[in-house]
Amino acid sequence: MDEKNNVVEFGGYQYLVQKFGKEKVTSRFEFVNNILQEYIRQNQYENRVIVCQNIVEHIVIDYFVDIDRLKEFQEIKFVNEIKIYSYLSYWMLRHKPLQIIGGDGQDDLVFINEECVADFLCSFLFTKPDNVPFIAEQKPQIDEFIKTLRYHLVYRGYSAQNIELMLLAFQAGRGYQYSVDYQR
Numbered sequence: 001m002d003e004k005n006n007v008v009e010f011g012g013y014q015y016l017v018q019k020f021g022k023e024k025v026t027s028r029f030e031f032v033n034n035i036l037q038e039y040i041r042q043n044q045y046e047n048r049v050i051v052c053q054n055i056v057e058h059i060v061i062d063y064f065v066d067i068d069r070l071k072e073f074q075e076i077k078f079v080n081e082i083k084i085y086s087y088l089s090y091w092m093l094r095h096k097p098l099q100i101i102g103g104d105g106q107d108d109l110v111f112i113n114e115e116c117v118a119d120f121l122c123s124f125l126f127t128k129p130d131n132v133p134f135i136a137e138q139k140p141q142i143d144e145f146i147k148t149l150r151y152h153l154v155y156r157g158y159s160a161q162n163i164e165l166m167l168l169a170f171q172a173g174r175g176y177q178y179s180v181d182y183q184r
Helices: 014-020 022-042 053-074 081-095 112-125 136-155 160-182
Strands: 049-051 098-100
Touching: 014 022, 014 053, 022 049, 022 053, 022 081, 022 098, 022 112, 049 053, 053 081, 081 112, 081 160, 098 112, 112 136, 112 160
Parallel strands: none
Antiparallel strands: 049 098
16 A cells, blocks of 8 residues: 555554554455456446545445454454455445546446446355356346346445345355255
8 A cells, every 4th residue: 555545544543453453454455445446447447437545445444343343242253254245345335436537428337336346246256166157047047146236236225234144145045056956
């Protein structure tokens, strides 16, 4: 992180650095920032969208505040990957770090943050295991899930908890299907 974007020195939240460590806070900032930058690059939005670094700092701080409370309340030592993706997604949706540059006439970018988070969540869901081709007959169900996810993030109420539940449900469905397939 450069001097202007030093999340570990964010005023009033020094206790998070003490609790989680400078390296973890900095790496989470870099993780979010890299995801956003890569999304812009992959979609060729370089001249149309920027990442607001100050907003990324707020995402990381709010994420760690939530995680700190969660760990204390639920008496857990380590946060699982689903919680990480859920809470980061929630704060990315709330703070909207991707900012449109330029003027009017960019209707395709109105929901860019929601699209980015949907892709972020899908990258989590569809990479474990890697390189699994979808069976042609099942592709419409998967496409419907992705379409509904995008719609939900744009037009419905969301929380970190319901994002977490959605991810857990997806994994449970995967586990159930695996059980069915291997009992035959």
